Amino acid sequence: MSAYTQSFSASSTGHEPSPGGGGDTLALHAGRPRDPGAPLVQGIIQSTTFRQSGVGDPVNHAYSRVSNPGVSELESALGELEGALPACAFATGLAAETALLLATLRTGDHVVLGDAIYGGTVRLLQQVLAPFGVGCTFVNASRPAEIAAAILPRTRLVFIESPANPTLSLTDIGVVARITRAAGVLLAVDNTFLTPVLQRPLDLGADVSVYSTTKHIEGHSAALGGALVTRDESLLSRLRFIRKSTGAIQSPFNAWLTVRGLRTLPLRLRRHSDNALRVARWLQRHPGVRRVNYPGLASFPQADLAARQHLGGLHGGVLSFELAGGVPAGLSFLRSVRLCSLVEHVGSIETLVTHPASMTHADVPIEQRLAVGITDGLVRLSVGLEDPEDVIADLDQAIERSIGADEPAAEQRLAATAGSAVIAAANGGAL
Numbered sequence: 001m002s003a004y005t006q007s008f009s010a011s012s013t014g015h016e017p018s019p020g021g022g023g024d025t026l027a028l029h030a031g032r033p034r035d036p037g038a039p040l041v042q043g044i045i046q047s048t049t050f051r052q053s054g055v056g057d058p059v060n061h062a063y064s065r066v067s068n069p070g071v072s073e074l075e076s077a078l079g080e081l082e083g084a085l086p087a088c089a090f091a092t093g094l095a096a097e098t099a100l101l102l103a104t105l106r107t108g109d110h111v112v113l114g115d116a117i118y119g120g121t122v123r124l125l126q127q128v129l130a131p132f133g134v135g136c137t138f139v140n141a142s143r144p145a146e147i148a149a150a151i152l153p154r155t156r157l158v159f160i161e162s163p164a165n166p167t168l169s170l171t172d173i174g175v176v177a178r179i180t181r182a183a184g185v186l187l188a189v190d191n192t193f194l195t196p197v198l199q200r201p202l203d204l205g206a207d208v209s210v211y212s213t214t215k216h217i218e219g220h221s222a223a224l225g226g227a228l229v230t231r232d233e234s235l236l237s238r239l240r241f242i243r244k245s246t247g248a249i250q251s252p253f254n255a256w257l258t259v260r261g262l263r264t265l266p267l268r269l270r271r272h273s274d275n276a277l278r279v280a281r282w283l284q285r286h287p288g289v290r291r292v293n294y295p296g297l298a299s300f301p302q303a304d305l306a307a308r309q310h311l312g313g314l315h316g317g318v319l320s321f322e323l324a325g326g327v328p329a330g331l332s333f334l335r336s337v338r339l340c341s342l343v344e345h346v347g348s349i350e351t352l353v354t355h356p357a358s359m360t361h362a363d364v365p366i367e368q369r370l371a372v373g374i375t376d377g378l379v380r381l382s383v384g385l386e387d388p389e390d391v392i393a394d395l396d397q398a399i400e401r402s403i404g405a406d407e408p409a410a411e412q413r414l415a416a417t418a419g420s421a422v423i424a425a426a427n428g429g430a431l
């Protein structure tokens with residue numbers, strides 16, 4: 001029985017969790033209503049509220065801050081894709097993370113986090129929750145013993161990202177899950193880069209998968225969104241309660257766009273992964289490139305773990321690299337790309353480049369950034385669905401221009417310890 005057939009038999013009676021895998025058929029059909037007369041593509045129910053037959057009578061949807069038919073379709077599909085309960089969908093990935101933290105923490109509690117992690121997550125903990133008395137410790141999550149050592153009696157949650165953003169370092173999720181289970185602590189995994197198609201944290205023992213659906217799941221740079229996926233009924237109802245109470249639900253239109261993206265997710269991820277591997281191998285051979293981080297490369301320090309933990313022998317579309325010419329070369333390169341777009345984004349159909357130090361990670365203290373390898377010269381590349389030879393040609397011309405580049409003004413700004421923040425300020429503040 002294929003993953004789809006299993007899932008279909010379970011979901012055709014409603015939206016029960018299913019043991020379905022992350023295949024093409026499942027992604028195309030998960031969460032679709034199948035009753036006779038149902039439209040193949042659901043409409044966008046752009047209504048704030050729903051008529052009720054009488055006071056106290058049960059209704060499927062009452063008010064769109066709590067639930068909405070289109071949001072529910074997205075939640076069922078995402079939940080089925082991960083063999084879990086329906087997801088809880090949010091307006092953004094950071095709204096999802098905020099809800100998770102509010103649902104699991106109280107004043108005085110403590111979180112252990114991987115130190116190579118999305119900058120917005122670091123900011124949320126250090127600048128938003130710390131004043132409310134929530135403590136956190138950042139550790140090298142590729143060494144599970146460091147996670148175990150950092151767990152305190154008041155620790156409630158371990159939050160990791162694997163592959164991590166933007167160094168691509170991996171955490172052995174199964175090993176960490178055994179540690180957190182033994183300690184009675186929840187494990188959340190930000191699975192944004194791989195999605196349930198290429199990695200299934202819940203199968204490895206995690207309690208919650210965290211997604212910025214803004215990235216690969218929607219995949220077309222058209223809709224922000226976030227989601228939390230779990231198999232724990234009581235955690236799910238607490239998450240829904242927090243979402244209702246804080247007003248962080250996904251909008252009907254963005255849910256519709258995200259469902260549309262999800263339908264082709266496995267297909268896209270195969271091509272993203274193939275293209276990224278080709279580009280990574282090319283970069284690795286280029287004399288102008290100092291190092292390339294991509295889990296699919298044989299030289300990747302955690303290649304064995306990548307092969308065990310990622311599904312289908314694929315490793316996603318994101319890689320990072322450092323040019324031999326350091327910061328001046330990196331800045332010149334970013335100025336010179338033509339086909340690739342310099343943006344604060346990852347995981348879309350077109351190839352995107354980012355400068356983590358001044359963009360996604362500008363709010364991470366510089367010592368913390370450098371300690372995990374997010375140097376000022378590091379470039380993140382999210383390889384799109386173009387012909388990979390066209391991407392390589394663009395990278396080639398931009399790297400050629402960067403060789404021997406002299407960017408004295410930028411070098412000066414970056415040389416100051418607050419350099420990244422200066423550039424971020426010019427960008428209107430870190431996102």
Ligand SMILES: Cc1ncc(COP(=O)(O)O)c(C=O)c1O
Binds near residue numbers: 120192211224226
């Ligand atoms: C790995 C990861 N997690 C979470 C987020 C936050 O998502 P959003 O921008 O949808 O709030 C991002 C955003 O870049 C991300 O890259």
